Amino acid sequence: MRYSKLFPKTLKEAPHDEVAINAKYLMRGGFIDKLMAGSYTLLPLGWRVIENINTIIREEMNATGAQEVLMPLLHPKDIWNETGRWDEAKDVMYQFEKNEKHFALSFTHEEIVMDLIRKHVTSYKDLPLAIYHFSTKFRNELRAKSGILRGREFMMKDLYSAHATEEDLMKYYWEVADAYLRVFKRVGIDAIITEASGGVFTKEHTHEFQAPCEVGEDTIYIADSWKHAKNDEVMTDGDRTAPGLKAIKSIEVGNIFPFGTAKYAEKMGGMFTDKDGQRKPVWFASYGIGPTRVMGTLVELFHDDRGIIWPESVAPYQVHLIGIMSNESGIKEKADKVYELLTAEGIEVLYDDREDVGPGQKFADCDLIGIPVRLVVSAKTGEQVEWKKRKEEKTELLSIPQILEKL
């Protein structure tokens, strides 16, 4: 991609009302644009990061046997009444009336999935079942001050599973937990599994995936003898005196909910016929990762005072090529050729080909955008190209074959 064609260019300053680092850098770098508090457009660079995150999630979800679908965002009131959540969740859920019909905007999809199950699952042979989608979630957030970490509207990958027995459910539940840990590892986050409460989802304990980060809204606790960390909400008085107790600020990047049968299947009639001919409710669970929140978390974790430092697995491009166009003839042609050579090799290159912008601005834009490798072609680089990693200060002159080998 030629940077001269990319929409939009970097901004000198983020809007004054943005306080979060993730929003500041993502807005200045041209990854996102703010439509209103808590609501952002994913611009071409941001969309590429999200697509990379989503591809990793999709691969790990498919590996568990889950199948991709797309469920509606506008829901009828009736279905939310069946579980009592029309009232229970009315603070977070956008609800409205039109032509004497009452609607809600999706903040989650348990009821919608349970409706699919009661219509399409009849026997134990139809189980287990695991479906997921990437779609928009809406939450009525009064405080929307954490950039894309907490939005009125955001992207979610949510997975739902149904099983014939509790044993089957818990086996798959921990398989998904492992898949989630792999997702976070692959995008660059060492997530900590944390016991938490279920909020408007369930009375049972649930598990969160927490990314340690100083600006996180959550506090989690670890102790020497605990298998998992614990969220503040589930701590008992005894827990607070556990040996080696340590508090960690963190960002919740995923969560998984083992519902059992009571809250959804029994209330909505999500039943199947077991091997012995008995009608039984399915064992149900749901699982969520917010790709936009993951993107924001990565910026909080990986940046310096010049800008973002993307992990290679999610970077919008692999290489940021800068042509220092001087009056000396042939530099532009040489940079063009490097761009074409790398692109022909299947390498994803953002090429700053602007002729009316000086080197200082180009280097600053490059550091702000945060692509893992910077290449420079200038009057000084001769037949070679200058190589520098975003996270290192060292530069070296390399030939094209050497660069191809390194990439």
Added chain:
Amino acid sequence: MRYSKLFPKTLKEAPHDEVAINAKYLMRGGFIDKLMAGSYTLLPLGWRVIENINTIIREEMNATGAQEVLMPLLHPKDIWNETGRWDEAKDVMYQFEKNEKHFALSFTHEEIVMDLIRKHVTSYKDLPLAIYHFSTKFRNELRAKSGILRGREFMMKDLYSAHATEEDLMKYYWEVADAYLRVFKRVGIDAIITEASGGVFTKEHTHEFQAPCEVGEDTIYIADSWKHAKNDEVMTDGDRTAPGLKAIKSIEVGNIFPFGTAKYAEKMGGMFTDKDGQRKPVWFASYGIGPTRVMGTLVELFHDDRGIIWPESVAPYQVHLIGIMSNESGIKEKADKVYELLTAEGIEVLYDDREDVGPGQKFADCDLIGIPVRLVVSAKTGEQVEWKKRKEEKTELLSIPQILEKL
């Protein structure tokens, strides 16, 4: 994919309130599920069809130089007031109030794009600009009786372009028209470009892409001397006496709107500085294709009394493999082996491996689902495999190498 694992299985009957062929077959085949009138879940088979359609659209959009983004669905009232469409479009737009803020759900995104333009476009060097996204659209449809052809909620690929001059705009406008014709051709639709009115989008004439189809809601007219067809709405008395005039029932599968500068750029301040230093409004246009509507149109165009007949380019799988599991030993193993061989060659196979379902049901399900090629392994096929195309009656026995060559 093993059919025994696919969610969900076919249904014997579609719900009684569905009258449209597209909804009946898509629901019975397990492609979609209805949440409420005009609102459907895309189930795994349907999602695969939509992904195939979207990939074709994405390739053709990228080839025009357009860049992919994702814009919010929840919009503040203020932005719609700037063009007067909060009131103009209030019949189709879902609008509601929450915590003393007024919101609308996206039925289109011109205002949102113009907001991006006024924030990020400063000079003629930032033009042309073309961005698109695939996202959910909401329309307050009172009559939602055409299955997925007309929904309260549906998927749309919408593209927006901004240019420095009218000439640039119209050049790109017709490039997109060509790209749209290629998209429709590739998915199997011979679309007709049709002059139409602009509804709540513009007072100018616009162009629709119409797919001739007897169940279409639209009537278009062609005549010997006309370059393009005309929609009923724009016909003059003179037009109605044109030589060779012919009426065609059709389904609108796409539309393109050349706005100019007045309706959006001037009202919202979408300005740029031209080469001569003058501030001017951008020339603006938008373009839309509804992938879910395209899927429904394909079913209306390509079906028989047994089910759907998917064009190869969008079929959810390339091959539907049926194992006729008899008591004779070794049939299941042979069918499994064919499945593994084809899958290893990168062929997408739906494999009906069910052991408790008879051949009649399997053949009926196969015809209903409509994958282009049916392969059968049974006690009768010996070392070979029976090959049949969905749209032909002829069967033949082929070896695996012969099948690979045909695919």
